[in-house]
Amino acid sequence: MHMAEPINLEAFRQKKAQKLQKNWLGRFVWLYCPACETIEYSEVLSSFGRKHKCGTTVEEQEVELDLSVEATITLYNLGIIQAKLAEAKKGGLLKLAMKGMYKLLKQLEENEKTYLARLEAAGNCRLEPLEGEWEELKKNLPIKETNVLGLEVSEFRFDPMRRFRPNQKGERE
Numbered sequence: 130m131h132m133a134e135p136i137n138l139e140a141f142r143q144k145k146a147q148k149l150q151k152n153w154l155g156r157f158v159w160l161y162c163p164a165c166e167t168i169e170y171s172e173v174l175s176s177f178g179r180k181h182k183c184g185t186t187v188e189e190q191e192v193e194l195d196l197s198v199e200a201t202i203t204l205y206n207l208g209i210i211q212a213k214l215a216e217a218k219k220g221g222l223l224k225l226a227m228k229g230m231y232k233l234l235k236q237l238e239e240n241e242k243t244y245l246a247r248l249e250a251a252g253n254c255r256l257e258p259l260e261g262e263w264e265e266l267k268k269n270l271p272i273k274e275t276n277v278l279g280l281e282v283s284e285f286r287f288d289p290m291r292r293f294r295p296n297q298k299g300e301r302e
């Protein structure tokens with residue numbers, strides 16, 4: 130009998146984790162235009178197919194992801210970017226090299242903000258980061274790569290082209 134079982138803390142934790150995860154599962158789709166060779170993600174799924182602005186039907190790869198996990202990684206990245214922006218400002222924007230860096234950081238900040246907004250749109254809720262120390266959290270997050278700026282690239286966002294060329298790498302996901 131399920132009800133008669135003694136309370137098992139680990140099982141309880143797992144159940145809770147599962148429940149949490151279930152609540153935040155979402156589906157995103159990568160859209161690839163073979164004519165323009167451009168790729169973008171969307172939180173909007175379509176069962177009827179869709180066309181790129183050039184008129185070509187895009188290839189689509191749907192991916193299930195944990196919105197809360199993605200938001201955690203994105204918020205971490207935003208923290209890194211904003212710290213670097215503050216640094217760049219202090220360093221003096223007059224230097225040409227700094228200007229380029231500042232512009233790049235602004236673009237990256239915009240990308241992360243957009244991604245977070247899309248995640249929240251998909252979940253129809255405000256997403257909070259998972260609790261815990263980053264170094265500890267990180268071990269259990271689907272991080273595929275840390276780039277040169279120290280930003281974490283999640284499994285979902287890592288090299289999206291690999292999803293559209295199964296033969297080249299022999300794997301499709």
Ligand SMILES: [Zn+2]
Pocket residue numbers: 162163164165166181182183184185
């Ligand atoms: Zn196109």
